[in-house]
Amino acid sequence: MKNVEKGWEPRILAFLCNWCSYAGADLTGISRIQYPPNVRIVRVPCSGRVNPYYIIKALQCGWDGVLVSGCHPGDCHYISGNLVARRRFAVLKDLLEYVGIEPARVNFSWVSAAEGGKFASVVTEVVNEVKALGPAKRLVKVRIEWKNLKNR
Amino acid sequence: MANIRDQCSWVHMHEHEAATEKAKDLVRMAVAKARVIEPLKRVSLGVTSRGLVIGGGLAGITAALALAKQGFEVDLVEKNNELGGFLRKIHYTLENDDTEEYLKTMIDNVYSNELIKVFLNAKVEHVSGYVGNFKTTVSINSGSDVRRELEHGIIIVATGGEEYQPTEYLYGKDSRVLTHPELENRIMMGPTPKFGNVVMIQCVGSRNNEHPYCSRMCCGEAVKNSLKIKEKDPMANVYVLYRDMRTYGLMEEHYRRAREAGVIFIRYEEESKPKVAQTKSKGKNGLQVSVFEPTIQEDIIIDADLVVLSAAIVPSQENEKLAKMLKVPLNEDGFFLEAHAKLRPVDFATEGIFVCGMAHSPKPIRESISQAKAAVSRACTLLTKDTIEAEGIIATVNPGRCTACELCMLVCAYNAIEIEETKRGKTAKVNSALCKGCGACAATCRCSAIDVKGFTDDQINSIIVALR
Numbered sequence: 001m002k003n004v005e006k007g008w009e010p011r012i013l014a015f016l017c018n019w020c021s022y023a024g025a026d027l028t029g030i031s032r033i034q035y036p037p038n039v040r041i042v043r044v045p046c047s048g049r050v051n052p053y054y055i056i057k058a059l060q061c062g063w064d065g066v067l068v069s070g071c072h073p074g075d076c077h078y079i080s081g082n083l084v085a086r087r088r089f090a091v092l093k094d095l096l097e098y099v100g101i102e103p104a105r106v107n108f109s110w111v112s113a114a115e116g117g118k119f120a121s122v123v124t125e126v127v128n129e130v131k132a133l134g135p136a137k138r139l140v141k142v143r144i145e146w147k148n149l150k151n152r
Numbered sequence: 153m154a155n156i157r158d159q160c161s162w163v164h165m166h167e168h169e170a171a172t173e174k175a176k177d178l179v180r181m182a183v184a185k186a187r188v189i190e191p192l193k194r195v196s197l198g199v200t201s202r203g204l205v206i207g208g209g210l211a212g213i214t215a216a217l218a219l220a221k222q223g224f225e226v227d228l229v230e231k232n233n234e235l236g237g238f239l240r241k242i243h244y245t246l247e248n249d250d251t252e253e254y255l256k257t258m259i260d261n262v263y264s265n266e267l268i269k270v271f272l273n274a275k276v277e278h279v280s281g282y283v284g285n286f287k288t289t290v291s292i293n294s295g296s297d298v299r300r301e302l303e304h305g306i307i308i309v310a311t312g313g314e315e316y317q318p319t320e321y322l323y324g325k326d327s328r329v330l331t332h333p334e335l336e337n338r339i340m341m342g343p344t345p346k347f348g349n350v351v352m353i354q355c356v357g358s359r360n361n362e363h364p365y366c367s368r369m370c371c372g373e374a375v376k377n378s379l380k381i382k383e384k385d386p387m388a389n390v391y392v393l394y395r396d397m398r399t400y401g402l403m404e405e406h407y408r409r410a411r412e413a414g415v416i417f418i419r420y421e422e423e424s425k426p427k428v429a430q431t432k433s434k435g436k437n438g439l440q441v442s443v444f445e446p447t448i449q450e451d452i453i454i455d456a457d458l459v460v461l462s463a464a465i466v467p468s469q470e471n472e473k474l475a476k477m478l479k480v481p482l483n484e485d486g487f488f489l490e491a492h493a494k495l496r497p498v499d500f501a502t503e504g505i506f507v508c509g510m511a512h513s514p515k516p517i518r519e520s521i522s523q524a525k526a527a528v529s530r531a532c533t534l535l536t537k538d539t540i541e542a543e544g545i546i547a548t549v550n551p552g553r554c555t556a557c558e559l560c561m562l563v564c565a566y567n568a569i570e571i572e573e574t575k576r577g578k579t580a581k582v583n584s585a586l587c588k589g590c591g592a593c594a595a596t597c598r599c600s601a602i603d604v605k606g607f608t609d610d611q612i613n614s615i616i617v618a619l620r
Contacts, residue, residue, distance in 0.1 A: 009170075013616065019501055020481070029158030030493075037170040040177050041159055042615050045545060045607055048563070049591030054612055061620045077479050077502070078590035079565035088595065113501070114483045120163070 010064035010130040012039040014123070015054065017047045017082070020071035020112045027116030035120040036127040039067070046070065047108075048081025052092040055106060059096075059139040065105045065130035069122065072110040082110070100138050104129040154182035177619055184618035185611045192544030192605050195584055199284040201535050204229065204304040206276055206474070209237020210517060211509025212310035213258050214524035219308075220267040222528070224535050227302050228262065229274045229290055231470075235259050237312045238510065241333035243340050245517060246376040246406050271300070279307070279477045282588070283504030284540050306504050306531040309488055310524065311474065313510035316357035316464040321428040328439050329428065329459045332373045339380055347381050347388035348457030351441045353426055354394040357464035360422075365485050367514040370462035371398045375406050377460065378415040390415045391454055393426050393443050421446055428459055465514035478505055487513050498527040506530055545589035545606040551579040553601035560593035560602055569593060 016022040022043050028035065044050060047070025055066050068089065070082035089108045097103055107126050111119045130136075156175045164171035203219045205212045208230030216228045234240075239255050262268050271292055277299070278289040284305045292298045315331065323329045330338070338345070352374045358367040371394070378390040392410075394417060399407040411417065420426055426443040441454045467486035475482045480500040483489040488511050491501045498506050506527040509520045534540060547568075556578035561569045568586035571578050580602070582593075591604040603609055 011619075019479075023481075023501065026155070026158040029160075029162035032162055032165065034165060035163055037160070037164040037167050037174045040174065040181060040619070041155065042181070042612065043155075044591070044612070045604065046590040046592065049595055049604060049607060051595040051609065051612075053609075054616060057613060058616050061617050063616075074476060075479075075481070078588055078592065079479075080563075081565065081590045081592045084563045084592045084596070113481045114489055 008135065010038050010127060010135070011062070012065040012067055012123070012126055012130060013058045013063040014039050014041045014067040014069065015044050015047070015050045016041055016111075017049075017070040017077075018043055018045050019077035020075065020110075021047075021069035021119065023113035024069075024111040024115045024119045027113065028119045029116075031116045033116055033120040035123045038127045039123050046076065046078045046081035047085035048076075048078065050085060050088075052088060055092060056096075056139065059101065059105070059136055060141050062136070062140050064133075064136045065107070065126055067107045067109065067122070067126050069109045069111045069119075072112055075112060101136070102133050104133060105136055154178040181615045181618045184614040188608070188610050188614050190605070194541035194544045195546075196539045197282075197284050197542045197585070199534065199537055199540055200286075200303050200305040202226070202304045203306050203308065203531060203535065204286065204288055204302060205308045205310055207237065207310035207312055207509070207511065208232075208235040208270070208272075209310065209312040209509060210239045210255070210258075211312065211511070211520045211524040212237070212308070213255075213262055214521050215308045215310055215508060215528050216268050217258065217261055217265065218525050218528040219531065219535075220265050222532050222535075224267065224532075226268045227271065227290075227304065228268055229271045229276060231273070231275055233272050235262065235270065235272075238315070239517070241315075241336070242517070243336050244376070244380070246372050246379075246403060251517065274300075276474060276477065282542070283502075284534065284542075286504065305535055306506065307478065308524075308527050308531060309474070309478070309480070309500075309505065309507045309511050310509045310527075311468050311471065311511040313465040313487070313514055314468055316363070316466045318356050318461050318463050320356065321353060321426075321459060321461055322430070322439075323461060326428075326430060326439065326459075328457065329461065331461050331463045332370070332377055335377055335458070335460045339377070339384065344384040347385045347390075349389045349455060350378070350381055350391070350458045350460060351426075351454055351456040352378065352390065352392045352460045352462065353428075353441075354392065354397075354462045355464075356461040357466070358462075359395065363464050363466060363485065365514075366398060367462075367465045368398070369465065369514055369516045372403045372406070372516060374460075374462055375399055375403065375410045375415075379406065379410050379413060382410075382413045382415065391441075392417045393420050393441075394418070395420060395422060418443055418445055418452060419447070420444060428456075431455075465510060468511070471511070478502065480505055480507075485513075487511065498523060498530055504534060542585075543589060545604065546584050546587040547582045547589065547591065547593050547602050547604050549580045549582055550601045550603070551576065553599045554579040555599055555601075556580060557598065559596050559598065563592040563596045565590070565592070 076082040202225040205216045216226045219226045274292045281287045288302045424444040431438040439456045481489045488507045491499045508523040508527040568583045572581040594602040
């Protein structure tokens with residue numbers, strides 16, 4: 001990880017639930033609170049919608065870190081979707097660590113619709129941690145160009 | 153949608169190039185999803201053309217009457233044994249309106265209106281259902297506990313605010329230290345007393361660490377009551393100790409009137425709050441207020457006959473419980489949070505639920521009334537319809553892939569999934585009227601047999617791989 005190319009910036013994919021965290025991220029904007037531009041946001045109905053497969057797929061596609069954020073426990077718009085997500089996430093995180101993914105690359109947080117400031121600080125923290133780790137290469141799939149292979 | 157304004161340009165205002173790259177990515181991701189979207193089938197649902205108003209204070213009463221005026225039946229639920237809420241403590245306004253008379257007329261109108269059903273000593277225990285078809289359980293405590301099930305199409309939250317009970321400035325320890333409602337009571341009761349020296353202290357419990365917000369009505373209250381004292385007893389001296397006078401809008405005119413009437417406004421700073429102390433000289437118990445005036449950089453000492461505190465408006469303690477039942481958010485101060493301050497100021501993000509009055513934030517009487525009417529006009533956009541179209545974002549099962557393992561049933565919070573026997577064996581089936589489209593089942597399914605319309609695996613996957 002030492003020979004990280006100069007000027008490298010991590011790319012983080014964030015899955016935000018529609019009712020709390022996505023609205024919280026909007027509030028961050030309305031409040032003009034600044035955070036690093038390394039994050040790309042995907043809106044999902046609920047953090048419970050986030051299939052573990054999405055997180056693995058993101059790491060395979062070269063995203064350097066993933067953030068899943070939902071409503072606070074007890075505040076889920078869908079009663080308990082965030083709790084389902086938490087259980088699922090705990091298992092996934094153990095698995096990913098087992099196969100060599102640094103724990104700081106996959107993050108889970110609770111951000112309510114009123115917490116614009118918290119969203120900015122969560123993103124800043126995740127970006128800084130992933131930046132310290134360097135690019136994620138462990139699961140990235142390299143595309144094999146069959147044409148080139150034949151020519152060899 | 154590519155959310156570029158709130159989630160890109162406004163949050164990366166000084167990083168032009170990186171923000172532009174991010175905006176391009178967001179557009180790429182949105183396009184990637186758009187390529188694979190399909191039209192959503194909306195389910196048509198009936199509407200119960202009846203309203204529920206929670207809270208029988210000024211905002212709640214106004215909302216109930218306005219709904220009834222539009223021809224809708226209303227259930228008005230009040231936790232206390234009488235209607236009126238906070239307005240009962242107020243006797244007149246800055247504009248000299250008689251609020252007692254106003255409230256009395258309003259309450260009479262509520263009770264004489266056939267469309268309005270009032271539940272006193274009543275508490276909301278449970279809320280279920282969705283826009284157009286809510287079911288609410290209310291427990292009514294009148295000697296014995298009675299439970300009632302109410303059905304309605306919309307909910308208006310008007311649970312109001314509460315007055316902060318000061319612990320500072322000898323409140324509760326010296327009978328000469330009052331809050332504004334207590335002072336109003338004293339002014340209204342019996343023959344006018346000689347007031348002597350009255351010191352009002354602003355921002356008591358507001359704009360501090362515990363309650364960082366401005367309570368908005370207390371500056372107006374202080375101006376109102378100092379004018380009233382000057383009117384009843386012109387020889388009285390009134391001092392208002394303030395941090396910032398926030399008599400916004402047309403209240404400014406009354407602030408000017410108060411200054412002309414001889415009310416003395418003295419500024420203090422948060423770090424050097426006024427001090428109230430009991431004194432004793434020549435066998436007489438006195439009350440002394442000292443305040444550091446930042447312009448002359450000296451303490452001003454006033455011998456007070458009465459100290460009046462502008463206590464903060466704090467959110468009702470029951471807000472949290474109700475917010476959880478309704479699945480609507482509170483802001484950081486504990487008041488109900490609207491969907492959008494400018495675009496949807498009386499709506500919640502959850503369809504069919506609206507907010508008005510001091511449940512939303514501290515506000516003067518006139519603002520509560522207009523907000524209540526606004527909430528009703530928004531509610532009427534639903535109640536006037538025979539049917540409404542529900543969100544088409546629901547889960548669907550691909551029976552060919554389903555193994556009927558029942559994992560989806562375990563995580564469904566709405567019991568919307570059941571196992572059905574078909575010719576080809578058992579399969580899960582989603583009840584589209586109950587499903588809310590959270591997707592917990594889809595993410596749990598081992599066989600990818602369930603998908604959520606509008607947020608399909610294919611669509612989310614397209615977004616993830618879009619920037620590869």
